[in-house]
Amino acid sequence: MPDPNRPKSVYFFGTCLIDLFYPEAGLAGMDLLRREGLRVVFPDRQTCCGQPARNNGHQDEARAVARLQLDSFPGDWPIVVPSGSCAGMMKTHYPELFEGTPDHARAVAFSARVFELTQFLVEVLQVRLEDKGRPVTITWHGSCHSMREMGVVDQPKALLRQLANVTLVENPREMECCGFGGAFAVRQAEISAAMVTDKVISIEETGAAQVISGDCGCLMNITGAAEKAGKRFTGRHIAEFLLERCHGR
Amino acid sequence: MAADARISNFGAKAHIALNDPKLRANFRRAMDGLMSKRAAQFADPDEWTALRARGAAIRARALAQLPELLERLEANCTANGIQVHWAETTQEANAVVLGILQAAGAKRVIKGKSMVTEEMHLNAHLEGNGIEAVESDLGEYIIQLAGEAPSHIVMPCIHKNKAEIAELFADKIAGLAYTENVDELTAAARAALRGRFADADAGISGVNFAVAETGTLVLIENEGNGRLSTTLPPLHIAVTGIEKVLEKLADVAPLLSLLPRSATGQPVTTYVNMISSPRKPGEKDGPRAVHLVLLDSGRSRVYGDVELSDTLRCIRCAACMNHCPVYTRVGGHTYTFTYPGPIGKILTPQLEGLDCAGDQPHASTLCRACADVCPVEIPIPDLLVRLRTEAVKPSAAAAVKGGGSGKSRAESLGWAGWTLMYGHPLAYRLATWGMALVGNWLPASAPMLKQWTSVRTKPKFAARTLHQLAREKGYGHE
């Protein structure tokens, strides 16, 4: 029974990291939405949510870039984001970023339309996935912002658990930050290195062949460290992984 | 204004800590234990939500009425016979305490655990004036023997393992044979300190909560040294920051349900000591004189900014540092100043200045683990970002000492360039197209990339950007 509240069209906010390093994950995200019958639009003018500037204390710069995003998603549609970190920035911090400016009302309205991808798939679309892939053991890495700013903890795992041939192993240190933190990886490089090393070890100890994540910052961090350390497991963004399983690749 | 000339050097100190496997193991084990104990206490999410909302409101209420409540506290304490003193700086507070001790002819002081007196470097000041101050809390006693500063605000010697403590005791306690048996070590400390309580001319303590309604000082502890220090000596001096005041006695109940469970995963501390006056006529024990010293030391400036004054809600439970992935790896001494961990990263720069501790707000990935467990809902990550902002662009009201000290020409230029690229669609598409073409030629040793590649492979630029691919796949149009 079609849900009258179910949107017919959505915007997709790709994120700047996906744009440059993981475009396939962005495409997979849009494909997943399109195959549910939605019209998916990727506004060409979008760039970055502005989080790097905000987090480094440069609010004017963050605001300037955020304003471009407010301009680029004019319609009333949901804005689906394949990153809990960027979604969190736009959902929880845009209103305060524009407080006291003429764009405040716009920012509030914009932030109300923001969804993290798995959140949207589970809560709004209630997708059902059919697993056509071969058996594989995976573990999940939930990004800190996804879990703690967007409240996205179980939704991705709920999607992964739908896949019959996928064994999801829990990582006891799942809640621990992987150490990326944007500029932190450079400013406190040694601490960041210690954190990602511990995270990689904890993933290896799960015995999983792949670590799946909803955030490419974390993914880049973890897989980069795993690769350098010669670890056997690889990493994948959840959108790519889900699409692959649906197509039996 | 600051008593000391120390500067935070987080990276350098972290380097030392990260390369100390024993220290890392000690902290990892300790924090894991404290996290799981706390989780067991707060297994009911609804109870946690309601309780911390109550705790946050109680603290926010008290802060909203701070000047009035401090006056009420003073009036009620005074009516009860407690003498109240005010100090703007730690130097002033040290002078006040010294003055009280000298007036009483006190030469030996026994101390209960107090982070505020650490902030004041009180022990050193007293020693310098010929007054011996012995720490009676076991953890503080241990680090006093070792000549170290506390590395955690609740468990001061958490960075030491049993063997290290055994060696310390065998070395410093006369007549004690080497033992790693915890009961024997504890008994040795008890014996060594027993006589000190009885001989002391004065006891000095901190205060967990100061209740304005009744003029009551609430001190919580497990060992009994706090009660002994504040009951046996003829003089008791309590020191507190001005932010610790509560409006009502009833407010103690929810906070008491939050603090021990958050700190060590205990339902309650062994002793909750509520002091309202010195020994009254007819009473047979207790100090003849009780003094309360109210210390400002930068707190009134923190109070001046409504957003930042949330920092002052802190009830010093240490849950934030127990859950902090950064603290766990580097330990408390990396933070240089009195308060480590997430609370330290927001409090220290405000008390000492961003010019002295500007690197601390940046020593965080903003993972929010601290905010999740703070029993009084301090939005620590948001305050970290606020402080990062004050460091490069101070607010009009100059809310934070040392604001603007983090501004650098290079960084400003960098962000201006970033804004040009990310704030303009055409510039962005041009730049990303260029990066897709040549980005992978960047050597791993390039600045910034060098830190990344020390433990990771280089990020790989995709051949085509998502912008390009999206257009091709028909996602580009409304």
Next chain:
Amino acid sequence: MSETPRARILARLRAAPRRPAPERPHWEPPAFGAGAKAKFRAMMEASHADVHEVTRADWPDRLRTILANKGVERVLYAPATLAGAQLASAWGDGNSPRLMAYDRPVEEMKEVLVHQVQAAVTMARGGIAQTGSLVLWPTADEPRLMSLLPPIHVALVEESAIGDSLAVTMAAQGWAAGMPTNAVLISGPSKTADIEQTLAYGVHGPKELIVLVISDEAK
């Protein structure tokens, strides 16, 4: 004139922007109903306290047996309290154990307190089930150090005075109307976990806490 530290501190605080004082949101501590005593006992025992259910008539004899079994020879008591009077009447001038009165200021009692008595008996104003805590309300007749210096502390609490929680007990007993010189909640023998987070008992306060829960029924 803003001359004193006090005046300057208060002036700075008052110069700050006013902010709203939020209402206290609803919060209720747990209630245990008829299970309060059992909860109290369980929490106390989890903290290594010994809990005995006694009657008003038999507790002095029960206590004598308990302490004799521990080899206690001298017990500190407060003669001018109800419990003290009952104890003196039941034990008389006997020697096992011998009663010593805390009836002079501490300055005259140091030898007794520090070197002679092995246990002290006090009353408790009440108990708290949620946390397994005793409410001690020392007075001129029952001084503070009784529950602190001797290695064994014996506390008597009426079953009917065991409240569900601190909040409820504070309100029911009207604490805010007048606090004593020193009130203390005691939730077990003294302990520490400072050495590698390993629990050790009897650090500075009493090593043992014995709680006698008094009811009128025979058990």
